[in-house]
Amino acid sequence: MIDIQIKKNLKNYLKSLIEKEKNRIKIISVYSLSKEEIEKLTKFFSKSSAEIENIIDPSIIGGMIIQQGSKIIDLSIKNRLKNIEKKYGNY
Amino acid sequence: MESLGVDSRLLIAQIINFILFFFIFKKFIARPFSQFLINQKKKDEERDRILIELKKKEEDFLKEKEKEIKRIREKEKKMMEELKEEIRELREKMIAEAKKEAEMIINKAKIKIENDKQKLNLEMKKKIVNLSLEIVKQILSETLDIDTQKAINKKIIDHLTKGSFDIN
Numbered sequence: 001m002i003d004i005q006i007k008k009n010l011k012n013y014l015k016s017l018i019e020k021e022k023n024r025i026k027i028i029s030v031y032s033l034s035k036e037e038i039e040k041l042t043k044f045f046s047k048s049s050a051e052i053e054n055i056i057d058p059s060i061i062g063g064m065i066i067q068q069g070s071k072i073i074d075l076s077i078k079n080r081l082k083n084i085e086k087k088y089g090n091y
Numbered sequence: 092m093e094s095l096g097v098d099s100r101l102l103i104a105q106i107i108n109f110i111l112f113f114f115i116f117k118k119f120i121a122r123p124f125s126q127f128l129i130n131q132k133k134k135d136e137e138r139d140r141i142l143i144e145l146k147k148k149e150e151d152f153l154k155e156k157e158k159e160i161k162r163i164r165e166k167e168k169k170m171m172e173e174l175k176e177e178i179r180e181l182r183e184k185m186i187a188e189a190k191k192e193a194e195m196i197i198n199k200a201k202i203k204i205e206n207d208k209q210k211l212n213l214e215m216k217k218k219i220v221n222l223s224l225e226i227v228k229q230i231l232s233e234t235l236d237i238d239t240q241k242a243i244n245k246k247i248i249d250h251l252t253k254g255s256f257d258i259n
Contacts, residue, residue: 022214025095029240030235030240031237031240033244037244037245037248040248040251040252041251043252044248044251044252056175058232061228061231061232061235062231062235062239062240062243063243063244063247064247074181075247077229077231077235077243081224081227081228082220084220084224085220085221085224088216
């Protein structure tokens with residue numbers, strides 16, 4: 001059996017990790033986003049404390065992928081093409 | 092009589108002699124011979140009768156035999172006809188079964204061909220779509236310059252700020 005205090009501490013640690021992860025926003029794009037673009041995105045998230053990380057990945061072809069915690073908004077061209085493939089390519 | 096040259100005593104003796112001879116002949120020779128002839132005739136008659144009887148029996152036997160042969164032949168003919176009929180029915184049954192089986196095989200083959208055709212069509216469509224998408228990906232990767240990329244991102248950010256997407 002795990003000690004109650006250890007359990008509580010572990011729970012708090014995980015909560016803080018989740019919170020930290022929520023404040024951390026990953027934006028995957030083809031090119032490095034400009035300050036202006038990042039600012040606009042920060043406004044969109046309405047979290048001034050949010051930590052935005054811009055990851056460059058040319059494989060997404062175009063658009064961007066936004067990841068906050070476990071939530072992902074995939075607005076990349078690669079994803080659009082994948083959806084088309086799912087719709088017409090896999091019978 | 093003597094004047095005629097006939098000796099009467101000799102004549103009498105000869106007459107007596109003849110009578111004696113007649114009786115002896117009749118008693119010891121003629122009668123047994125006659126009896127023997129009668130017996131012989133009876134035997135001949137008996138033989139003839141037996142012969143006729145045998146002939147009749149033979150004829151009857153031959154007739155019976157002929158009848159039996161005829162009966163066997165008729166039976167044989169009937170059996171042959173029955174056998175022929177059975178063979179004909181069996182052959183028709185076998186032909187019908189073979190036809191049915193052939194139809195079944197043809198139908199199965201048709202279904203398989205149709206399925207294969209559909210499968211092939213789908214596979215082909217899938218390949219065409221995948222190939223087209225690969226081409227599009229390749230072309231987009233090569234043709235999208237930084238300005239176009241920025242324009243796309245601007246559009247996305249505008250949509251986000253307008254509230255078209257919500258991450259929270």
